[in-house]
Amino acid sequence: MQSNNLKSQFLLREGITYLNFGAYGACPKPIFERYQQYQLELEQEPVQFIAGNGMRYLKESREALAAYLNCLPNDVVYVTNPSYAVNIVAKSFPFKEGDEVLTTNLEYGACDRTWNYYCDKKGAKYLRQKIQFPLQSKEDFIEQFFKGLTSKTKMVFISHITSSTGLRLPVEEICAMAKQKGLLTFVDGAHAPGQIPVDLRILQADFYTGACHKWMLTPKGSSFLYVTKERQGMCDPLLISWGYNSATPSHSQFLDYHQTQGTRDFSAFLTIPAAIDFMNENNWPAVAENCRTITLSNADRFCKLLNAEPLCYNKEDFIFQLCSTVIKAKQPEQLHRLLFDKYKIEIPVMMLEGMTLLRYSIQAFNSQEDLDVLYYALKDIVEKTSLIEV
Amino acid sequence: MQSNNLKSQFLLREGITYLNFGAYGACPKPIFERYQQYQLELEQEPVQFIAGNGMRYLKESREALAAYLNCLPNDVVYVTNPSYAVNIVAKSFPFKEGDEVLTTNLEYGACDRTWNYYCDKKGAKYLRQKIQFPLQSKEDFIEQFFKGLTSKTKMVFISHITSSTGLRLPVEEICAMAKQKGLLTFVDGAHAPGQIPVDLRILQADFYTGACHKWMLTPKGSSFLYVTKERQGMCDPLLISWGYNSATPSHSQFLDYHQTQGTRDFSAFLTIPAAIDFMNENNWPAVAENCRTITLSNADRFCKLLNAEPLCYNKEDFIFQLCSTVIKAKQPEQLHRLLFDKYKIEIPVMMLEGMTLLRYSIQAFNSQEDLDVLYYALKDIVEKTSLIEV
Numbered sequence: 164m165q166s167n168n169l170k171s172q173f174l175l176r177e178g179i180t181y182l183n184f185g186a187y188g189a190c191p192k193p194i195f196e197r198y199q200q201y202q203l204e205l206e207q208e209p210v211q212f213i214a215g216n217g218m219r220y221l222k223e224s225r226e227a228l229a230a231y232l233n234c235l236p237n238d239v240v241y242v243t244n245p246s247y248a249v250n251i252v253a254k255s256f257p258f259k260e261g262d263e264v265l266t267t268n269l270e271y272g273a274c275d276r277t278w279n280y281y282c283d284k285k286g287a288k289y290l291r292q293k294i295q296f297p298l299q300s301k302e303d304f305i306e307q308f309f310k311g312l313t314s315k316t317k318m319v320f321i322s323h324i325t326s327s328t329g330l331r332l333p334v335e336e337i338c339a340m341a342k343q344k345g346l347l348t349f350v351d352g353a354h355a356p357g358q359i360p361v362d363l364r365i366l367q368a369d370f371y372t373g374a375c376h377k378w379m380l381t382p383k384g385s386s387f388l389y390v391t392k393e394r395q396g397m398c399d400p401l402l403i404s405w406g407y408n409s410a411t412p413s414h415s416q417f418l419d420y421h422q423t424q425g426t427r428d429f430s431a432f433l434t435i436p437a438a439i440d441f442m443n444e445n446n447w448p449a450v451a452e453n454c455r456t457i458t459l460s461n462a463d464r465f466c467k468l469l470n471a472e473p474l475c476y477n478k479e480d481f482i483f484q485l486c487s488t489v490i491k492a493k494q495p496e497q498l499h500r501l502l503f504d505k506y507k508i509e510i511p512v513m514m515l516e517g518m519t520l521l522r523y524s525i526q527a528f529n530s531q532e533d534l535d536v537l538y539y540a541l542k543d544i545v546e547k548t549s550l551i552e553v
Numbered sequence: 554m555q556s557n558n559l560k561s562q563f564l565l566r567e568g569i570t571y572l573n574f575g576a577y578g579a580c581p582k583p584i585f586e587r588y589q590q591y592q593l594e595l596e597q598e599p600v601q602f603i604a605g606n607g608m609r610y611l612k613e614s615r616e617a618l619a620a621y622l623n624c625l626p627n628d629v630v631y632v633t634n635p636s637y638a639v640n641i642v643a644k645s646f647p648f649k650e651g652d653e654v655l656t657t658n659l660e661y662g663a664c665d666r667t668w669n670y671y672c673d674k675k676g677a678k679y680l681r682q683k684i685q686f687p688l689q690s691k692e693d694f695i696e697q698f699f700k701g702l703t704s705k706t707k708m709v710f711i712s713h714i715t716s717s718t719g720l721r722l723p724v725e726e727i728c729a730m731a732k733q734k735g736l737l738t739f740v741d742g743a744h745a746p747g748q749i750p751v752d753l754r755i756l757q758a759d760f761y762t763g764a765c766h767k768w769m770l771t772p773k774g775s776s777f778l779y780v781t782k783e784r785q786g787m788c789d790p791l792l793i794s795w796g797y798n799s800a801t802p803s804h805s806q807f808l809d810y811h812q813t814q815g816t817r818d819f820s821a822f823l824t825i826p827a828a829i830d831f832m833n834e835n836n837w838p839a840v841a842e843n844c845r846t847i848t849l850s851n852a853d854r855f856c857k858l859l860n861a862e863p864l865c866y867n868k869e870d871f872i873f874q875l876c877s878t879v880i881k882a883k884q885p886e887q888l889h890r891l892l893f894d895k896y897k898i899e900i901p902v903m904m905l906e907g908m909t910l911l912r913y914s915i916q917a918f919n920s921q922e923d924l925d926v927l928y929y930a931l932k933d934i935v936e937k938t939s940l941i942e943v
Contacts, residue, residue, distance in 0.1 A: 174596040187599035187816055195596060199589050205773065206564040206585060209577035210899050213773075246815035250792050272800075273815060277793040376816060383595065384817040401791065402640050403667040410662075425636035425663060426577055426766060427774035431818060509600050 169445060169527040180536045182510040184524035185329070185354060185485050188377040197437040198382045201430035213426070220433045221422070227436040228375070228387060232356065234363040237414070239389045240421040241432040245353040246273045247401065248372035248388035249320075251421065252349060253281040255398045256318065260286035263315040265346075267308060267332075268293045268516055269325040274351060278320065288315070293516075298475040301333040308337060318347040323361070323373075324354035327515040328474055329485030329522050331359060338368050347394070353386075354378065357442070358451065358484050369394045376431070378484070381438045385431035390417065400424075445527075454484045454525040461534045462486050465521070468541055470553040487513075487522040491552035495519050498550050506540040559835060559917040570926045572900040574914035575719070575744060575875050578767040587827040588772045591820035603816070610823045611812070617826040618765070618777060622746065624753040627804070629779045630811040631822040635743040636663045637791065638762035638778035639710075641811065642739060643671040645788045646708065650676035653705040655736075657698060657722075658683045658906055659715040664741060668710065678705070683906075688865040691723040698727060708737040713745035713763075717905040718864055719875030719912050721749060728758050737784070743776075744768060747832070748841065748874050759784045766821070768874070771828045775821035780807065790814075835917075844874045844915040851924045852876050855911070858931055860943040877903075877912040881942035885909050888940050896930035 172191040175181050181189070190198070201220070205212040221241070229236040242248045256264075264278055268291040278289040292311030298304050308321075319341040324331045338348045349370035355361050357378025363371055368389075375385040390398060395417040400407055406423030413419055459482055466473050471489040475481040492498045495512040502508045513520045523537065545551050562581040565571050571579070580588070591610070595602040611631070619626040632638045646654075654668055658681040668679040682701030688694050698711075709731040714721045728738045739760035745751050747768025753761055758779075765775040780788055785807040790797055796813030803809055849872055856863050861879040865871040882888045885902040892898045903910045913927065935941050 174593065176597040179598060181598075183600050187603055189599060190596050195592075199592065202585075202589065202772070203564065206580050207566040208569060208571075208899070209579060209773075210573050210901075211893075213577055243817050244815035246794050247792055253793075273794040276795065276797045280789075280793045280797060374816070382592070382818060383599075399670075402637055403643075403670045404636050404663040405666065407666045407670060425634035426764070427633050428772060428818075428821060503601075509598070511600075 169450065173528045175528060178507060180506070180508045180510075180533045182508060182523040182525075182529065182533060182537060184526040184529075185326070185377065185522065186511060186524075187383060188374070188380060189526065189528070190376075190382050191380055191441055194380055194434050194437045194441055195382060198430050198434050201433050202428060205428065205430065217429065217433070221429065224433050224435045227439055231435075231439055232361050232363050232371075232373075232387075232389065233365070234389055235392075237418065238392060238395070239387050240418055241429070242372070242386050242388050242421065243384045244376075244386045245271075245351055245372040245374055246277065248370075248386065249274045249277050249349075249351065251388060251398055251401045252370050252390075253277045254401060256281065257397065258282065258285040258287035258317070261315055262287040262317045263313060264289050264318045264320055265308075265311045265316045266291055266320040267322070267325075269328055269330075270320070270322055271326045271351065271353065274320070290316075296474050297472055298330070298477075298481065300477050301336065301480050305333055305336055305340070309340065312344070316344075316346055318349060320349045320351065322354075323350050323352040324358065324483065324485065326354065327487065327513045327520050327522065329354075329487045329524075330475060330481040331355075331483055333480075334368070335366060338366055342367065354485065357447075363389055375435055375438065379435070379438050380441060381434045382431045385434065388421065450527050451484065454527065454529065455482075457529065457531055457534065458482060458484050458486050458523070458525045461523075461531075461538075462488075464538065465523075465541075468538060468545070468553075469521075469551065484525050485522060486525075487520040490519050490521045492519050492521075492550055493552075494550060498544070501544065501548075501550065502540060506536070506543075508537055508540055510537065559840065562835075563918045565918060568897060570896070570898040570900075570923045572898060572913040572915075572919065572923060572927060574916040574919075575716070575767065575912065576901060576914075577773060578764070578770060579916065579918070580766075580772050581770055581831055584770055584824050584827045584831055585772060588820050588824050591823050592818060595818065595820065607819065607823070611819065614823050614825045617829055621825075621829055622751050622753045622763075622777075622779065623755070624779055625782075627808065628782060628785070629777050630808055631819070632762070632776050632778050632811065633774045634766075634776045635661075635741055635762040635764055636667065638760075638776065639664045639667050639739075639741065641778060641788055641791045642760050642780075643667045644791060646671065647787065648672065648675040648677035648707070651705050652677040652707045653703060654679050654708045654710050655698075655701045655706045656681055656710040657712070657715075659718055659720075660710070660712055661716045661741065661743065664710070680706075686864050687862050688720070688867075688871065690867050691726065691870050695723055695726055695730070699730065702734070706734075706736055708739060710739045711741065713740050713742040713751070714748065714873065714875065716744065717877065717903045717910050717912065719744075719877045719914075720865060720871040721745075721873055723870070724758070725756060728756055732757065744875065747837075753779055765825055765828065769825070769828050770831060771824045772821045775824065778811065840917050841874065844917065844919065845872075847919065847921055847924065848872060848874050848876050848913070848915045851913075851921075851928075852878075854928065855913075855931075858928065858935070858943075859911075859941065874915050875912060876915075877910040880909050880911045882909050882940055883942075884940060888934070891934065891938075891940065892930060896926070896933075898927055898930055900927065 352373035400420040406419035742763035790810040796809035
């Protein structure tokens with residue numbers, strides 16, 4: 164019932180079974196309205212907004228985000244998306260010839276491309292450690308991951324929740340172990356804040372990026388980069404602007420470097436307090452828990468239907484509001500189109516290391532019924548076409 | 554009268570004499586509404602918009618912009634702002650030790666910082682040729698500028714209309730001469746399109762950037778980078794994403810590199826056709842001409858009041874809808890605040906090479922009355938305070 168009330172708060176159009184919240188999120192009405200109000204306020208007096216009130220709202224928004232993530236306001240800065248944050252760090256990282264970044268083979272393709280680009284430029288290596296499925300346990304994952312460690316490893320880069328598999332990785336243990344070994348740590352939390360609690364003080368990663376426009380429900384183009392005080396000096400701006408060698412430096416070079424980015428509409432950054440209020444008012448921990456129950460309780464059913472091994476055992480350690488199932492589809496794009504065109508289901512069919520994965524997201528506007536729609540659509544396709552092998 | 558009708562089309566709030574259109578533009582209602590409609594359409598089905606309709610709108614918008622600028626649609630790409638475009642080119646430029654970029658000492662500070670940053674990294678030099686005022690003529694400017702040329706010069710970087718002086722520079726002649734000398738040319742047109750006609754086929758610069766969110770009237774964060782076919786291969790993405798080493802390359806690596814930038818709200822890029830329609834429907838050449846007449850006819854009056862030499866003679870060659878006057882103010886920020894707080898005038902007071910400049914912009918919503926308000930406010934300040942020396 165709560166779910167039905169909440170559904171009316173989203174702008175998603177009727178008639179689509181929307182199981183791809185993970186891709187770009189979806190913004191509830193009150194947050195979206197706040198967004199457009201800021202844009203209107205900007206247009207009513209651009210100079211006073213951009214140099215005045217807007218800056219005050221931005222500071223308040225950073226403070227609210229920092230409280231939500233449990234870090235200091237001046238250690239976090241808004242960026243457009245996690246790719247932007249990864250680009251800042253990879254561009255700036257003081258690689259020496261032969262240095263290695265240890266990561267998994269499950270990372271987001273845009274991030275892989277970024278690290279490869281800058282590692283190639285500097286004679287360093289981006290080492291994508293292969294992870295074998297099904298995962299038996301957290302310990303199994305950790306053991307597999309650190310097999311990629313060498314004497315040249317300088318940094319660990321790893322997803323908090325990976326995009327294509329939807330699995331929540333044991334980043335706490337990995338950061339702690341990496342720290343013991345003297346490595347820097349960078350966690351890509353594109354799918355984390357809003358889906359699972361993120362406590363940066365406990366995690367102690369050197370670098371953390373997260374999207375607000377996914378599970379934190381804000382409009383597109385609002386994400387953040389967190390960097391520990393000790394490592395902030397390492398990060399050059401991705402876009403050099405007035406904040407570099409500033410004529411009027413603020414108290415924080417980190418903010419001067421990464422917040423000052425030329426004229427843009429930064430209203431999306433200002434909506435974070437409204438999003439946090441929305442989550443508080445709607446008892447979001449309970450909403451997320453309810454979504455997770457639906458996500459988890461359907462996982463085996465789709466494995467059975469598709470005759471697939473699960474990606475992991477100990478599901479409770481790995482699965483929250485995203486669940487990916489291996490699907491033997493030779494033409495993933497055609498399957499994706501059919502699911503949308505005929506069955507009106509929005510769900511991604513993704514490729515990862517030779518596997519094809521069907522990933523459903525469960526958000527407040529979803530219900531068991533949505534997964535039933537998916538189930539019977541897939542059953543229909545299995546029975547009537549040769550698009551899926553079982 | 555036309556001006557009065559048009560004023561009601563803008564969202565600027567009543568009670569402010571807004572003479573700083575040049576800073577961030579100001580967006581008319583029909584264009585702003587289109588902007589927010591696109592954002593709503595995005596939220597109603599993010600996946601279908603971002604991967605589908607939105608891409609189609611984006612292509613149409615690029616085509617409309619290309620027609621407006623007289624270039625090919627695949628030679629121009631939307632970026633957030635001109636600083637972003639300058640960063641792409643400066644980051645990518647294959648400098649050799651000792652190479653020089655020739656520019657003026659009148660360029661935008663964010664661009665100066667960008668070139669200095671990348672030149673420093675590569676042992677190259679960014680040479681800011683000093684321009685002496687008052688300018689006698691176009692020829693005078695060209696002669697002064699090319700005094701900075703050396704055998705090491707590889708590129709010319711120059712504003713079409715400079716931000717702080719508001720002067721329209723003879724970039725056609727400079728590009729033609731630079732080309733003859735075998736130099737690359739990059740024109741910063743942040744203030745050009747919409748204020749003066751921009752014809753990229755005639756100009757033949759290798760690189761050109763312009764803001765749409767200033768004189769083309771679109772919402773903030775919509776600008777473009779144009780690169781000739783021959784030089785596109787030189788430009789790496791500023792933000793490495795899926796379009797770099799794309800798994801599904803399009804017909805244009807230039808677009809793959811610079812258009813694919815991770816999740817963001819790109820609605821501002823989609824408003825260019827609406828802005829061009831708006832200008833067409835309102836006979837913009839006549840509006841701009843009328844604004845220019847007001848701008849020009851007041852220039853001497855402010856010089857006289859402030860006991861200042863003009864920045865140029867042959868005003869018709871240099872001045873369009875922006876006019877800067879030297880003002881002897883020891884505390885420019887205090888003067889700026891007084892003008893806003895007491896007189897409700899929004900106008901910038903800028904520093905350039907030891908000069909203080911007061912710059913007024915005249916747009917469709919302005920009239921002679923606005924400059925009279927400014928005139929009498931300055932007169933009052935001169936008579937009653939010691940903030941301005943005359």
